Amino acid sequence: MSRRLIGRLALHALLLTGLILSAHPPRLMAAEPLPELPTPEQQQTYERLIRELRCLVCKNQNLMDSNADLAADLRRKTHEIVTDGKSYGEVVEYMTARFGNFVMYRPPVKASTLALWSLPFIALAVLLAIILHRVRKRYAVRPSQLDEAERKVAEDMLRNQGRDSSS
Amino acid sequence: MHMIPKAFFKRYRGGLPFVVFCALAVLLVISLGKNPEHIPSPLIGKSAPEFSLPDLGNHRTVSTGDMRNRVWLLNIWASWCAACVTEHPLLNDLSNRKIVEIVGLNYKDVNADAIAWLARYGNPYTHVAVDAGGDIGIDYGVYGVPETFLIDTKGLIRYKHIGPLTREILDDEILPLIELLKEQET
Numbered sequence: 001m002s003r004r005l006i007g008r009l010a011l012h013a014l015l016l017t018g019l020i021l022s023a024h025p026p027r028l029m030a031a032e033p034l035p036e037l038p039t040p041e042q043q044q045t046y047e048r049l050i051r052e053l054r055c056l057v058c059k060n061q062n063l064m065d066s067n068a069d070l071a072a073d074l075r076r077k078t079h080e081i082v083t084d085g086k087s088y089g090e091v092v093e094y095m096t097a098r099f100g101n102f103v104m105y106r107p108p109v110k111a112s113t114l115a116l117w118s119l120p121f122i123a124l125a126v127l128l129a130i131i132l133h134r135v136r137k138r139y140a141v142r143p144s145q146l147d148e149a150e151r152k153v154a155e156d157m158l159r160n161q162g163r164d165s166s167s
Numbered sequence: 168m169h170m171i172p173k174a175f176f177k178r179y180r181g182g183l184p185f186v187v188f189c190a191l192a193v194l195l196v197i198s199l200g201k202n203p204e205h206i207p208s209p210l211i212g213k214s215a216p217e218f219s220l221p222d223l224g225n226h227r228t229v230s231t232g233d234m235r236n237r238v239w240l241l242n243i244w245a246s247w248c249a250a251c252v253t254e255h256p257l258l259n260d261l262s263n264r265k266i267v268e269i270v271g272l273n274y275k276d277v278n279a280d281a282i283a284w285l286a287r288y289g290n291p292y293t294h295v296a297v298d299a300g301g302d303i304g305i306d307y308g309v310y311g312v313p314e315t316f317l318i319d320t321k322g323l324i325r326y327k328h329i330g331p332l333t334r335e336i337l338d339d340e341i342l343p344l345i346e347l348l349k350e351q352e353t
Contacts, residue, residue, distance in 0.1 A: 003182065006182075006185060007182055007183070007184055007185055010184040010185035010187075010188045011184035011188075013188055014184050014187055014188045014191065017188070017191060056310040057310050057311065069275070070310055073301050073304075073305060074305070077302075077305055096209065097209060098209070098210070098305060098306060098307070098308035099209075099308045099310065100208060100209045100308070101209075130183075
């Protein structure tokens with residue numbers, strides 16, 4: 001197999017892997033009817049939280065989607081804390097203090113997660129650089145390659161042309 | 168872009184995706200060997216969340232305050248938990264050898280079921296705190312019963328294990344740590 005073919009196959013395999021790995025966003029389907037909260041702001045905070053908090057015992061479900069026992073308990077707890085007048089940030093703090101960052105679908109930006117957050121941007125930059133390089137190369141004006149015989153013909157023609165104009 | 172010599176691209180144009188693919192494959196193979204259930208606990212090194220709960224089978228209460236100045240294990244279990252049965256002989260053994268005090272946290276269970284379960288499989292616990300609602304479970308970040316916490320004399324959590332204990336985990340990690348903590352005390 002030629003190197004070019006291996007490269008092409010590898011590229012396709014890479015693209016396919018990327019497709020498979022791209023996670024599906026959590027579905028917006030409640031496992032149980034949403035409870036009523038005292039104010040519209042609290043209602044909003046509560047709904048945002050149960051969308052963004054992960055059900056720890058499920059595979060890729062948030063608290064809203066899941067009907068697992070633990071998810072129901074954590075929904076109840078979230079409801080309780082928000083009704084108490086606590087903010088979005090305070091609930092996030094409460095949950096991550098107990099279950100770790102994994103409980104959040106969106107990991108916080110900090111030293112240990114820097115690689116995670118910067119990787120897409122680095123990948124994008126590298127990709128753009130490669131594309132730019134290829135485009136430049138494709139449209140670059142290349143001097144034509146002449147062999148010895150062709151070069152002689154061309155030189156003769158140039159010489160003759162010079163004689164014509166001078167005479 | 169200009170940092171990379173042009174010759175690199177010329178030579179490895181077909182090879183670059185191949186290299187990236189290999190790197191990704193290696194990363195995935197490594198990740199495959201990791202246990203996705205194993206999530207590091209943010210509670211290690213922090214104070215054990217306090218509780219004061221009814222003691223199973225009597226009319227007293229059991230609290231974290233009762234265990235102050237002792238090295239102890241907190242074992243979260245329930246009669247509905249199948250994996251608890253598999254680790255239970257190990258806890259019975261620990262208790263018989265009087266190595267460490269074990270407090271049980273009976274998580275989201277029915278008292279009668281819990282008492283019957285202990286009568287059947289043995290009771291290694293000095294106390295069994297009843298957490299029927301699961302609120303204390305949430306404070307301890309419990310999501311996979313059974314879970315076991317090792318708590319030192321200052322009330323700090325020193326070790327946490329999610330899922331059933333095994334002989335290896337006890338002998339290689341928990342028992343040496345208990346020895347160390349007891350030595351530091353004397």
